[in-house]
Amino acid sequence: MPRLTFEPIDSACLLTEVQSARAGAVVLFLGTTREYTDGRRTVSLEYDCYRDMAQQKLEQLQAEACQKWSLVHCAIVHRLGDVDLGEVSVAVAVSAGHREAAFAAGKWLIDTIKEVVPIWKKENWHDGTSEWVHPGISE
Amino acid sequence: MPRLTFEPIDSACLLTEVQSARAGAVVLFLGTTREYTDGRRTVSLEYDCYRDMAQQKLEQLQAEACQKWSLVHCAIVHRLGDVDLGEVSVAVAVSAGHREAAFAAGKWLIDTIKEVVPIWKKENWHDGTSEWVHPGISE
Amino acid sequence: MNFEVKLFAGAREIVGKDLVIVSLEAGATVADLRIALGQSIPALRETIEHVKFAVNHDYADDDTCLSPDSEIACIPPVSGG
Amino acid sequence: MNFEVKLFAGAREIVGKDLVIVSLEAGATVADLRIALGQSIPALRETIEHVKFAVNHDYADDDTCLSPDSEIACIPPVSGG
Numbered sequence: 523m524p525r526l527t528f529e530p531i532d533s534a535c536l537l538t539e540v541q542s543a544r545a546g547a548v549v550l551f552l553g554t555t556r557e558y559t560d561g562r563r564t565v566s567l568e569y570d571c572y573r574d575m576a577q578q579k580l581e582q583l584q585a586e587a588c589q590k591w592s593l594v595h596c597a598i599v600h601r602l603g604d605v606d607l608g609e610v611s612v613a614v615a616v617s618a619g620h621r622e623a624a625f626a627a628g629k630w631l632i633d634t635i636k637e638v639v640p641i642w643k644k645e646n647w648h649d650g651t652s653e654w655v656h657p658g659i660s661e
Numbered sequence: 662m663p664r665l666t667f668e669p670i671d672s673a674c675l676l677t678e679v680q681s682a683r684a685g686a687v688v689l690f691l692g693t694t695r696e697y698t699d700g701r702r703t704v705s706l707e708y709d710c711y712r713d714m715a716q717q718k719l720e721q722l723q724a725e726a727c728q729k730w731s732l733v734h735c736a737i738v739h740r741l742g743d744v745d746l747g748e749v750s751v752a753v754a755v756s757a758g759h760r761e762a763a764f765a766a767g768k769w770l771i772d773t774i775k776e777v778v779p780i781w782k783k784e785n786w787h788d789g790t791s792e793w794v795h796p797g798i799s800e
Numbered sequence: 801m802n803f804e805v806k807l808f809a810g811a812r813e814i815v816g817k818d819l820v821i822v823s824l825e826a827g828a829t830v831a832d833l834r835i836a837l838g839q840s841i842p843a844l845r846e847t848i849e850h851v852k853f854a855v856n857h858d859y860a861d862d863d864t865c866l867s868p869d870s871e872i873a874c875i876p877p878v879s880g881g
Numbered sequence: 882m883n884f885e886v887k888l889f890a891g892a893r894e895i896v897g898k899d900l901v902i903v904s905l906e907a908g909a910t911v912a913d914l915r916i917a918l919g920q921s922i923p924a925l926r927e928t929i930e931h932v933k934f935a936v937n938h939d940y941a942d943d944d945t946c947l948s949p950d951s952e953i954a955c956i957p958p959v960s961g962g
Contacts, residue, residue, distance in 0.1 A: 554682075
Protein backbone atom coordinates (compact mmCIF):
# COMPACT_ATOMS: atom_id res chain seq x y z
CA MET A 523 0.00 0.00 0.00
CA PRO A 524 1.53 3.37 -1.00
CA ARG A 525 2.22 5.72 1.89
CA LEU A 526 2.05 9.50 2.36
CA THR A 527 4.12 10.55 5.35
CA PHE A 528 5.44 13.55 7.25
CA GLU A 529 8.37 11.43 8.52
CA PRO A 530 11.73 10.94 6.77
CA ILE A 531 11.61 8.09 4.26
CA ASP A 532 13.56 4.94 5.19
CA SER A 533 14.92 3.76 1.82
CA ALA A 534 16.62 0.68 3.26
CA CYS A 535 13.29 -0.47 4.66
CA LEU A 536 11.67 -0.10 1.21
CA LEU A 537 14.39 -2.29 -0.31
CA THR A 538 13.73 -4.97 2.28
CA GLU A 539 10.01 -4.80 1.46
CA VAL A 540 10.52 -5.51 -2.24
CA GLN A 541 13.46 -7.98 -2.25
CA SER A 542 12.42 -11.56 -2.89
CA ALA A 543 13.86 -14.88 -4.05
CA ARG A 544 11.21 -14.69 -6.79
CA ALA A 545 12.87 -11.55 -8.19
CA GLY A 546 16.13 -11.19 -10.09
CA ALA A 547 16.06 -7.40 -10.18
CA VAL A 548 15.21 -4.51 -7.87
CA VAL A 549 15.05 -0.88 -9.00
CA LEU A 550 14.75 1.92 -6.45
CA PHE A 551 14.18 5.52 -7.45
CA LEU A 552 14.64 8.35 -4.95
CA GLY A 553 13.68 11.95 -5.65
CA THR A 554 15.87 14.18 -3.50
CA THR A 555 15.82 17.89 -2.71
CA ARG A 556 18.30 19.62 -4.99
CA GLU A 557 19.98 22.81 -3.80
CA TYR A 558 20.17 24.56 -7.17
CA THR A 559 17.46 24.72 -9.86
CA ASP A 560 18.38 26.73 -12.95
CA GLY A 561 20.88 28.69 -10.88
CA ARG A 562 18.41 29.54 -8.08
CA ARG A 563 19.20 28.30 -4.59
CA THR A 564 16.64 26.36 -2.55
CA VAL A 565 16.74 26.14 1.24
CA SER A 566 13.87 23.69 1.65
CA LEU A 567 10.74 22.32 0.02
CA GLU A 568 7.25 22.00 1.38
CA TYR A 569 4.75 19.49 0.00
CA ASP A 570 0.97 19.93 -0.02
CA CYS A 571 -1.33 17.07 -0.90
CA TYR A 572 -4.96 16.18 -1.54
CA ARG A 573 -4.60 13.12 0.65
CA ASP A 574 -7.63 10.99 -0.16
CA MET A 575 -7.24 11.43 -3.90
CA ALA A 576 -3.43 11.11 -3.84
CA GLN A 577 -3.67 7.86 -1.89
CA GLN A 578 -6.25 6.51 -4.33
CA LYS A 579 -4.21 7.53 -7.41
CA LEU A 580 -1.04 5.98 -5.98
CA GLU A 581 -2.90 2.73 -5.33
CA GLN A 582 -4.23 2.74 -8.91
CA LEU A 583 -0.77 3.37 -10.37
CA GLN A 584 0.81 0.68 -8.20
CA ALA A 585 -1.84 -1.87 -9.25
CA GLU A 586 -1.40 -0.92 -12.91
CA ALA A 587 2.39 -1.26 -12.78
CA CYS A 588 2.22 -4.58 -10.91
CA GLN A 589 -0.04 -6.00 -13.58
CA LYS A 590 1.63 -4.53 -16.66
CA TRP A 591 5.18 -5.59 -15.71
CA SER A 592 4.34 -8.66 -13.58
CA LEU A 593 6.12 -7.11 -10.62
CA VAL A 594 6.93 -9.29 -7.64
CA HIS A 595 6.58 -6.35 -5.23
CA CYS A 596 6.14 -2.59 -5.45
CA ALA A 597 6.45 0.05 -2.72
CA ILE A 598 5.81 3.79 -3.02
CA VAL A 599 6.26 6.49 -0.38
CA HIS A 600 5.83 10.26 -0.81
CA ARG A 601 6.92 12.74 1.82
CA LEU A 602 4.64 15.60 2.89
CA GLY A 603 5.35 18.85 4.73
CA ASP A 604 8.86 20.30 5.01
CA VAL A 605 11.72 18.48 3.32
CA ASP A 606 15.30 19.66 3.83
CA LEU A 607 18.09 19.78 1.26
CA GLY A 608 19.37 16.36 0.21
CA GLU A 609 16.44 14.54 1.82
CA VAL A 610 14.22 12.10 -0.04
CA SER A 611 10.82 13.44 -1.11
CA VAL A 612 9.64 10.38 -3.01
CA ALA A 613 10.74 6.74 -3.20
CA VAL A 614 9.59 4.08 -5.66
CA ALA A 615 10.89 0.51 -5.28
CA VAL A 616 9.98 -2.39 -7.54
CA SER A 617 11.13 -5.97 -7.92
CA ALA A 618 10.67 -8.15 -10.99
CA GLY A 619 11.95 -11.34 -12.53
CA HIS A 620 14.24 -9.46 -14.88
CA ARG A 621 15.82 -6.01 -15.00
CA GLU A 622 14.07 -4.69 -18.13
CA ALA A 623 10.68 -4.90 -16.39
CA ALA A 624 12.05 -3.42 -13.15
CA PHE A 625 13.56 -0.38 -14.93
CA ALA A 626 10.52 0.17 -17.15
CA ALA A 627 8.08 -0.05 -14.22
CA GLY A 628 10.18 2.20 -11.96
CA LYS A 629 10.52 4.83 -14.68
CA TRP A 630 6.84 4.74 -15.60
CA LEU A 631 5.75 4.97 -11.98
CA ILE A 632 7.75 8.08 -11.14
CA ASP A 633 6.90 9.73 -14.49
CA THR A 634 3.20 9.07 -13.95
CA ILE A 635 3.22 10.03 -10.27
CA LYS A 636 4.66 13.41 -11.27
CA GLU A 637 1.94 13.81 -13.88
CA VAL A 638 -1.27 12.79 -12.13
CA VAL A 639 -0.95 12.52 -8.35
CA PRO A 640 -2.32 15.63 -6.57
CA ILE A 641 0.79 16.63 -4.65
CA TRP A 642 2.41 20.07 -4.91
CA LYS A 643 5.82 21.41 -4.07
CA LYS A 644 6.62 24.84 -2.69
CA GLU A 645 10.14 26.12 -3.22
CA ASN A 646 11.52 28.16 -0.34
CA TRP A 647 14.27 30.10 -2.09
CA HIS A 648 17.45 31.31 -0.45
CA ASP A 649 16.52 34.93 -1.24
CA GLY A 650 13.59 34.69 1.18
CA THR A 651 10.85 34.34 -1.43
CA SER A 652 8.82 31.21 -1.94
CA GLU A 653 6.45 29.87 -4.55
CA TRP A 654 4.19 26.95 -5.28
CA VAL A 655 5.38 25.06 -8.35
CA HIS A 656 2.64 24.68 -10.95
CA PRO A 657 4.16 23.63 -14.28
CA GLY A 658 2.60 25.57 -17.14
CA ILE A 659 1.44 28.49 -15.00
CA SER A 660 3.89 31.35 -15.31
CA GLU A 661 4.54 33.67 -12.42
CA MET B 662 35.84 3.24 -6.86
CA PRO B 663 33.91 0.08 -7.83
CA ARG B 664 34.30 -2.81 -5.39
CA LEU B 665 34.49 -6.60 -5.77
CA THR B 666 33.67 -8.28 -2.48
CA PHE B 667 33.06 -11.65 -0.84
CA GLU B 668 30.92 -9.95 1.84
CA PRO B 669 27.17 -9.24 1.62
CA ILE B 670 26.43 -5.97 -0.15
CA ASP B 671 25.11 -3.14 2.04
CA SER B 672 22.61 -1.38 -0.25
CA ALA B 673 21.72 1.30 2.30
CA CYS B 674 25.36 2.28 2.51
CA LEU B 675 25.53 2.65 -1.29
CA LEU B 676 22.52 4.98 -1.21
CA THR B 677 24.23 7.14 1.40
CA GLU B 678 27.33 7.27 -0.78
CA VAL B 679 25.50 8.67 -3.80
CA GLN B 680 22.89 10.97 -2.19
CA SER B 681 23.73 14.65 -2.49
CA ALA B 682 22.08 18.06 -2.34
CA ARG B 683 23.49 18.52 -5.86
CA ALA B 684 21.30 15.65 -7.11
CA GLY B 685 17.54 15.54 -7.63
CA ALA B 686 17.44 11.84 -8.49
CA VAL B 687 18.98 8.59 -7.29
CA VAL B 688 18.56 5.27 -9.09
CA LEU B 689 19.68 2.04 -7.42
CA PHE B 690 19.70 -1.28 -9.25
CA LEU B 691 20.12 -4.56 -7.37
CA GLY B 692 20.62 -7.90 -9.06
CA THR B 693 19.31 -10.59 -6.71
CA THR B 694 19.51 -14.38 -6.75
CA ARG B 695 16.29 -15.73 -8.19
CA GLU B 696 15.07 -19.16 -7.10
CA TYR B 697 13.54 -20.23 -10.41
CA THR B 698 15.02 -19.76 -13.90
CA ASP B 699 12.91 -21.15 -16.73
CA GLY B 700 11.32 -23.58 -14.29
CA ARG B 701 14.64 -24.87 -12.86
CA ARG B 702 15.27 -24.35 -9.17
CA THR B 703 18.49 -22.76 -7.94
CA VAL B 704 19.86 -23.28 -4.42
CA SER B 705 22.77 -20.84 -4.67
CA LEU B 706 25.08 -19.04 -7.07
CA GLU B 707 28.83 -18.86 -7.12
CA TYR B 708 30.71 -16.03 -8.83
CA ASP B 709 34.17 -16.32 -10.38
CA CYS B 710 36.08 -13.26 -11.48
CA TYR B 711 39.23 -12.10 -13.27
CA ARG B 712 39.82 -9.54 -10.55
CA ASP B 713 42.40 -7.17 -12.03
CA MET B 714 40.60 -6.90 -15.34
CA ALA B 715 37.12 -6.74 -13.79
CA GLN B 716 38.22 -3.93 -11.48
CA GLN B 717 39.70 -2.02 -14.41
CA LYS B 718 36.62 -2.51 -16.62
CA LEU B 719 34.29 -1.41 -13.82
CA GLU B 720 36.37 1.73 -13.31
CA GLN B 721 36.24 2.47 -17.05
CA LEU B 722 32.46 2.00 -17.18
CA GLN B 723 31.95 4.14 -14.10
CA ALA B 724 34.08 6.95 -15.56
CA GLU B 725 32.25 6.73 -18.88
CA ALA B 726 28.81 6.88 -17.25
CA CYS B 727 29.82 9.77 -14.98
CA GLN B 728 30.93 11.77 -17.98
CA LYS B 729 28.16 10.87 -20.41
CA TRP B 730 25.29 11.56 -17.98
CA SER B 731 27.00 14.20 -15.79
CA LEU B 732 26.43 12.05 -12.73
CA VAL B 733 26.90 13.57 -9.30
CA HIS B 734 28.02 10.22 -7.84
CA CYS B 735 28.20 6.60 -8.94
CA ALA B 736 28.84 3.48 -6.87
CA ILE B 737 29.18 -0.11 -8.10
CA VAL B 738 29.67 -3.29 -6.06
CA HIS B 739 29.76 -6.86 -7.35
CA ARG B 740 29.64 -9.85 -5.04
CA LEU B 741 32.07 -12.78 -5.49
CA GLY B 742 32.00 -16.36 -4.19
CA ASP B 743 28.80 -17.96 -2.89
CA VAL B 744 25.57 -15.98 -2.98
CA ASP B 745 22.42 -17.35 -1.38
CA LEU B 746 18.85 -17.10 -2.67
CA GLY B 747 17.42 -13.59 -2.45
CA GLU B 748 20.79 -12.01 -1.76
CA VAL B 749 22.23 -9.16 -3.81
CA SER B 750 24.91 -10.14 -6.34
CA VAL B 751 25.41 -6.70 -7.92
CA ALA B 752 24.45 -3.15 -6.96
CA VAL B 753 24.68 -0.04 -9.11
CA ALA B 754 23.77 3.34 -7.58
CA VAL B 755 23.87 6.67 -9.40
CA SER B 756 22.78 10.20 -8.60
CA ALA B 757 22.13 12.96 -11.14
CA GLY B 758 20.48 16.34 -11.43
CA HIS B 759 17.39 14.85 -13.03
CA ARG B 760 15.76 11.44 -13.21
CA GLU B 761 16.12 10.82 -16.95
CA ALA B 762 19.92 10.82 -16.63
CA ALA B 763 19.83 8.68 -13.49
CA PHE B 764 17.64 5.99 -15.09
CA ALA B 765 19.59 6.01 -18.37
CA ALA B 766 22.96 5.74 -16.61
CA GLY B 767 21.80 3.02 -14.21
CA LYS B 768 20.36 0.95 -17.05
CA TRP B 769 23.41 1.39 -19.27
CA LEU B 770 25.78 0.47 -16.45
CA ILE B 771 24.12 -2.82 -15.54
CA ASP B 772 23.57 -3.74 -19.20
CA THR B 773 27.22 -3.05 -20.00
CA ILE B 774 28.57 -4.72 -16.85
CA LYS B 775 26.73 -7.89 -17.87
CA GLU B 776 28.23 -7.65 -21.33
CA VAL B 777 31.90 -6.88 -20.78
CA VAL B 778 33.07 -7.36 -17.18
CA PRO B 779 34.90 -10.69 -16.71
CA ILE B 780 32.71 -12.17 -13.97
CA TRP B 781 31.00 -15.55 -14.25
CA LYS B 782 28.11 -17.17 -12.47
CA LYS B 783 27.76 -20.83 -11.57
CA GLU B 784 24.26 -22.13 -10.98
CA ASN B 785 23.99 -24.74 -8.24
CA TRP B 786 20.72 -26.40 -9.15
CA HIS B 787 18.36 -28.02 -6.70
CA ASP B 788 18.78 -31.39 -8.48
CA GLY B 789 22.43 -31.50 -7.34
CA THR B 790 23.96 -30.54 -10.69
CA SER B 791 25.77 -27.29 -11.31
CA GLU B 792 27.02 -25.40 -14.31
CA TRP B 793 28.93 -22.28 -15.26
CA VAL B 794 26.74 -19.90 -17.23
CA HIS B 795 28.31 -18.92 -20.54
CA PRO B 796 25.68 -17.30 -22.77
CA GLY B 797 25.96 -18.58 -26.33
CA ILE B 798 27.73 -21.82 -25.40
CA SER B 799 25.25 -24.66 -25.30
CA GLU B 800 25.62 -27.52 -22.89
CA MET C 801 -27.36 25.51 -5.10
CA ASN C 802 -24.11 25.67 -3.08
CA PHE C 803 -21.05 23.61 -3.95
CA GLU C 804 -17.97 23.28 -1.75
CA VAL C 805 -14.68 23.28 -3.66
CA LYS C 806 -11.42 22.22 -2.00
CA LEU C 807 -8.36 24.33 -2.80
CA PHE C 808 -4.69 23.36 -2.67
CA ALA C 809 -1.19 24.83 -3.06
CA GLY C 810 -1.09 28.01 -5.19
CA ALA C 811 -4.87 28.23 -5.52
CA ARG C 812 -5.29 27.93 -1.74
CA GLU C 813 -2.63 30.59 -1.23
CA ILE C 814 -4.27 33.02 -3.67
CA VAL C 815 -7.68 32.62 -2.07
CA GLY C 816 -6.39 32.41 1.49
CA LYS C 817 -8.71 29.50 2.32
CA ASP C 818 -8.71 25.76 1.68
CA LEU C 819 -12.42 25.65 0.81
CA VAL C 820 -14.70 27.99 -1.15
CA ILE C 821 -18.42 27.82 -1.60
CA VAL C 822 -19.70 28.47 -5.10
CA SER C 823 -23.32 29.00 -6.00
CA LEU C 824 -24.38 27.25 -9.22
CA GLU C 825 -27.66 26.20 -10.79
CA ALA C 826 -28.79 22.60 -10.57
CA GLY C 827 -27.24 20.55 -13.38
CA ALA C 828 -24.14 22.74 -13.53
CA THR C 829 -20.98 21.25 -15.06
CA VAL C 830 -17.28 21.54 -14.33
CA ALA C 831 -17.09 24.18 -17.07
CA ASP C 832 -19.72 26.25 -15.29
CA LEU C 833 -17.80 25.91 -12.02
CA ARG C 834 -14.62 27.16 -13.68
CA ILE C 835 -16.38 30.27 -15.00
CA ALA C 836 -18.12 30.94 -11.68
CA LEU C 837 -14.86 30.64 -9.70
CA GLY C 838 -13.08 33.04 -12.05
CA GLN C 839 -15.91 35.55 -11.74
CA SER C 840 -16.37 35.37 -7.99
CA ILE C 841 -12.63 35.40 -7.16
CA PRO C 842 -10.86 37.74 -9.59
CA ALA C 843 -7.40 36.86 -8.18
CA LEU C 844 -7.95 33.26 -9.36
CA ARG C 845 -8.86 34.27 -12.91
CA GLU C 846 -5.49 33.47 -14.52
CA THR C 847 -4.85 30.29 -12.53
CA ILE C 848 -8.33 28.88 -13.07
CA GLU C 849 -7.71 28.46 -16.81
CA HIS C 850 -4.90 25.99 -16.05
CA VAL C 851 -6.41 23.87 -13.30
CA LYS C 852 -8.21 20.55 -13.48
CA PHE C 853 -11.13 19.63 -11.27
CA ALA C 854 -11.58 16.37 -9.44
CA VAL C 855 -14.98 14.96 -8.59
CA ASN C 856 -15.00 12.20 -5.97
CA HIS C 857 -11.20 11.77 -6.28
CA ASP C 858 -11.14 11.40 -10.05
CA TYR C 859 -10.23 13.94 -12.68
CA ALA C 860 -13.40 15.25 -14.30
CA ASP C 861 -14.07 16.54 -17.83
CA ASP C 862 -15.46 19.99 -18.45
CA ASP C 863 -18.88 18.50 -19.21
CA THR C 864 -19.06 16.39 -16.03
CA CYS C 865 -22.23 17.31 -14.10
CA LEU C 866 -21.80 18.32 -10.47
CA SER C 867 -24.00 17.02 -7.71
CA PRO C 868 -24.13 18.73 -4.32
CA ASP C 869 -22.99 15.59 -2.54
CA SER C 870 -19.90 15.14 -4.74
CA GLU C 871 -16.49 15.96 -3.31
CA ILE C 872 -15.17 18.67 -5.62
CA ALA C 873 -11.54 19.81 -5.70
CA CYS C 874 -9.60 22.33 -7.72
CA ILE C 875 -6.32 20.71 -8.86
CA PRO C 876 -3.67 23.13 -10.10
CA PRO C 877 -0.86 21.55 -12.18
CA VAL C 878 0.82 19.02 -9.88
CA SER C 879 4.49 19.07 -8.89
CA GLY C 880 5.05 16.14 -6.57
CA GLY C 881 8.02 13.83 -6.80
CA MET D 882 58.21 -19.54 -26.79
CA ASN D 883 55.99 -20.24 -23.78
CA PHE D 884 52.89 -18.20 -23.00
CA GLU D 885 50.89 -18.44 -19.78
CA VAL D 886 47.14 -18.23 -20.25
CA LYS D 887 44.79 -17.66 -17.31
CA LEU D 888 41.59 -19.69 -17.27
CA PHE D 889 38.27 -18.91 -15.58
CA ALA D 890 34.85 -20.43 -14.89
CA GLY D 891 33.82 -23.12 -17.40
CA ALA D 892 37.19 -23.13 -19.18
CA ARG D 893 39.02 -23.54 -15.86
CA GLU D 894 36.67 -26.36 -14.91
CA ILE D 895 37.15 -28.21 -18.22
CA VAL D 896 40.93 -27.98 -17.99
CA GLY D 897 41.09 -28.50 -14.22
CA LYS D 898 43.67 -25.72 -13.80
CA ASP D 899 43.56 -21.94 -13.65
CA LEU D 900 46.65 -21.52 -15.82
CA VAL D 901 47.92 -23.31 -18.92
CA ILE D 902 51.20 -22.88 -20.72
CA VAL D 903 51.05 -22.79 -24.49
CA SER D 904 54.03 -22.96 -26.79
CA LEU D 905 53.84 -20.58 -29.76
CA GLU D 906 56.30 -19.09 -32.22
CA ALA D 907 57.56 -15.54 -31.75
CA GLY D 908 55.11 -13.07 -33.30
CA ALA D 909 52.13 -15.34 -32.67
CA THR D 910 48.70 -13.73 -32.58
CA VAL D 911 45.53 -14.32 -30.55
CA ALA D 912 44.22 -16.37 -33.49
CA ASP D 913 47.28 -18.64 -33.28
CA LEU D 914 46.74 -19.02 -29.53
CA ARG D 915 43.13 -20.07 -30.05
CA ILE D 916 44.15 -22.77 -32.53
CA ALA D 917 46.98 -24.00 -30.33
CA LEU D 918 44.75 -24.24 -27.25
CA GLY D 919 42.10 -26.19 -29.15
CA GLN D 920 44.76 -28.60 -30.45
CA SER D 921 46.61 -29.14 -27.19
CA ILE D 922 43.49 -29.48 -25.01
CA PRO D 923 40.85 -31.39 -27.01
CA ALA D 924 38.23 -30.94 -24.24
CA LEU D 925 38.40 -27.18 -24.81
CA ARG D 926 37.84 -27.43 -28.56
CA GLU D 927 34.15 -26.47 -28.58
CA THR D 928 34.42 -23.78 -25.92
CA ILE D 929 37.48 -22.13 -27.44
CA GLU D 930 35.50 -21.03 -30.52
CA HIS D 931 33.29 -18.88 -28.28
CA VAL D 932 35.82 -17.29 -25.95
CA LYS D 933 37.51 -13.92 -26.14
CA PHE D 934 41.06 -13.31 -25.08
CA ALA D 935 42.30 -10.45 -22.96
CA VAL D 936 45.83 -9.10 -23.21
CA ASN D 937 46.94 -6.90 -20.33
CA HIS D 938 43.34 -6.61 -19.07
CA ASP D 939 41.86 -5.49 -22.37
CA TYR D 940 39.92 -7.51 -24.90
CA ALA D 941 42.20 -8.36 -27.83
CA ASP D 942 41.40 -8.87 -31.52
CA ASP D 943 42.33 -12.07 -33.30
CA ASP D 944 45.25 -10.31 -34.98
CA THR D 945 46.69 -8.86 -31.76
CA CYS D 946 50.32 -10.00 -31.40
CA LEU D 947 51.28 -11.69 -28.15
CA SER D 948 54.39 -10.87 -26.24
CA PRO D 949 55.78 -13.20 -23.55
CA ASP D 950 55.50 -10.51 -20.91
CA SER D 951 51.83 -9.79 -21.62
CA GLU D 952 49.19 -11.03 -19.20
CA ILE D 953 46.99 -13.30 -21.32
CA ALA D 954 43.59 -14.56 -20.24
CA CYS D 955 40.92 -16.72 -21.82
CA ILE D 956 37.51 -15.05 -21.28
CA PRO D 957 34.50 -17.30 -21.86
CA PRO D 958 31.17 -15.47 -22.38
CA VAL D 959 30.60 -13.49 -19.17
CA SER D 960 27.59 -13.90 -16.88
CA GLY D 961 28.07 -11.48 -14.00
CA GLY D 962 25.33 -9.29 -12.63
